[in-house]
Amino acid sequence: MPSSVRVKTLRIDDLDVAGDEQQTIFDVAIEHDIPIPTLCHLDGLGAVGACRMCLVEVTNANQTRLQPACATPIEEGMQIVTNSPRLQEYRRMILELLFAEGNHVCAVCVSNGHCELQGLAQSVGMTHVRFPYHYPQRSVDASHRRFVVDHNRCVLCTRCVRVCDEIEGAHTWDLMGASSQTQVVTDLNQPWAEAETCTGCGKCIHVCPTGALFEKGHSVAEMHKRRQFLPYLRAMREREL
Amino acid sequence: MKAARIAPPSDDKRWRVVDATMRRHGYHAHALIETLHATQESFGFLDEDALRYIAATLGVALSHAYGVATFYRRFTLKPRGARHTCVVCTGTACHLKGAPALLDALHRRIDNDPTNPPVSIMAARCLASCGLAPAVVFDGKVVGNLTPDLTIERIEKWLSDES
Numbered sequence: 001m002p003s004s005v006r007v008k009t010l011r012i013d014d015l016d017v018a019g020d021e022q023q024t025i026f027d028v029a030i031e032h033d034i035p036i037p038t039l040c041h042l043d044g045l046g047a048v049g050a051c052r053m054c055l056v057e058v059t060n061a062n063q064t065r066l067q068p069a070c071a072t073p074i075e076e077g078m079q080i081v082t083n084s085p086r087l088q089e090y091r092r093m094i095l096e097l098l099f100a101e102g103n104h105v106c107a108v109c110v111s112n113g114h115c116e117l118q119g120l121a122q123s124v125g126m127t128h129v130r131f132p133y134h135y136p137q138r139s140v141d142a143s144h145r146r147f148v149v150d151h152n153r154c155v156l157c158t159r160c161v162r163v164c165d166e167i168e169g170a171h172t173w174d175l176m177g178a179s180s181q182t183q184v185v186t187d188l189n190q191p192w193a194e195a196e197t198c199t200g201c202g203k204c205i206h207v208c209p210t211g212a213l214f215e216k217g218h219s220v221a222e223m224h225k226r227r228q229f230l231p232y233l234r235a236m237r238e239r240e241l
Numbered sequence: 242m243k244a245a246r247i248a249p250p251s252d253d254k255r256w257r258v259v260d261a262t263m264r265r266h267g268y269h270a271h272a273l274i275e276t277l278h279a280t281q282e283s284f285g286f287l288d289e290d291a292l293r294y295i296a297a298t299l300g301v302a303l304s305h306a307y308g309v310a311t312f313y314r315r316f317t318l319k320p321r322g323a324r325h326t327c328v329v330c331t332g333t334a335c336h337l338k339g340a341p342a343l344l345d346a347l348h349r350r351i352d353n354d355p356t357n358p359p360v361s362i363m364a365a366r367c368l369a370s371c372g373l374a375p376a377v378v379f380d381g382k383v384v385g386n387l388t389p390d391l392t393i394e395r396i397e398k399w400l401s402d403e404s
């Protein structure tokens with residue numbers, strides 16, 4: 001770690017804690033075993049603050065704001081609440097919206113039982129969806145020899161986009177379109193098999209929180225994601241500094 | 242490091258406009274939107290060849306160029322059906338100077354015409370020509386200080402040139 005790091009002190013829930021200025025609220029919270037739910041965040045990838053699952057109440061200079069813990073750097077004197085009835089309500093609502101917006105049918109999904117979306121829904125006690133389901137028309141691309149993308153299950157977390165850009169350096173994935181038409185694409189929205197920048201490394205498969213990206217040959221509930229490479233790479237980089 | 246310069250997809254003169262835009266920005270990746278605009282304006286749409294050429298020259302990922310091209314409604318990947326486009330500015334200055342009346346007049350002239358004239362009417366927010374308000378872009382050319390009559394005159398000219 002660079003020697004010029006400055007330490008900041010803050011309060012998370014009932015705990016006085018300290019961290020270095022480059023850490024986010026989420027980083028400091030997990031160091032102290034304070035759980036904050038996340039979805040788009042993944043240790044080892046850049047933060048985007050896309051899903052808002054990790055919202056916390058941050059009071060600083062007499063102002064309270066809702067901020068994403070994964071993308072908010074710590075500041076001196078911050079007072080943070082990581083769990084409150086209001087936060088629980090928002091987190092449930094975000095999940096309900098994600099379920100209403102896609103076509104998430106756990107019973108037939110390769111990731112059933114290992115899906116982060118499903119896991120979050122259970123952990124926040126989501127019992128039903130208050131919003132009308134959209135049942136959008138979305139496609140499945142199984143053109144690739146080994147991999148499949150099922151857009152019905154995509155929550156647009158952009159983990160695949162980031163791992164492909166930041167770690168593999170191929171930048172095959174990105175988002176296209178806007179609002180309800182947004183989806184992930186390979187190259188110029190070509191079938192995956194024809195995407196010439198794809199190296200076939202499979203990292204995107206393993207970071208995807210749902211069953212949107214999976215490997216062929218796995219049936220219901222059989223797809224396990226392996227992510228050890230991310231904390232490993234991060235540790236290696238830190239050692240080099 | 243800059244990507245090696247590659248040749249435009251064809252010897253169409255319009256690529257010069259596109260090239261000039263990229264050169265002006267030092268072939269930086271941040272010139273993507275500018276360049277897509279120049280291409281859209283010169284060709285009327287962004288096809289795969291154009292996206293490949295621009296992405297390679299600016300050194301941005303194909304999927305990123307595609308993402309930007311599909312995010313903004315101003316860009317189209319296919320030629321628009323209509324032969325003429327008429328973009329009415331509805332920014333603050335133009336709005337105050339009568340843009341709604343221009344739009345009204347245009348819609349009345351085009352929408353109710355049973356011959357289905359090949360003109361598409363669009364609205365945009367501030368063309369950065371506020372001094373000319375109200376402004377309209379007729380087939381890529383900005384014309385200012387318009388009245389409903391002057392606007393319709395131009396449309397009639399297009400239509401009579403065609404017949």
Ligand code: SF4
Nearest residue numbers: 154155157158160208
């Ligand atoms: S395919 Fe998976 S990793 Fe990629 S954006 Fe969708 S849910 Fe996230």
Ligand code: FES
Nearest residue numbers: 040049051052070
């Ligand atoms: S986990 Fe923080 S915004 Fe998604």
Ligand code: FES
Nearest residue numbers: 330332335368370
């Ligand atoms: S408001 Fe119309 S050009 Fe600025």
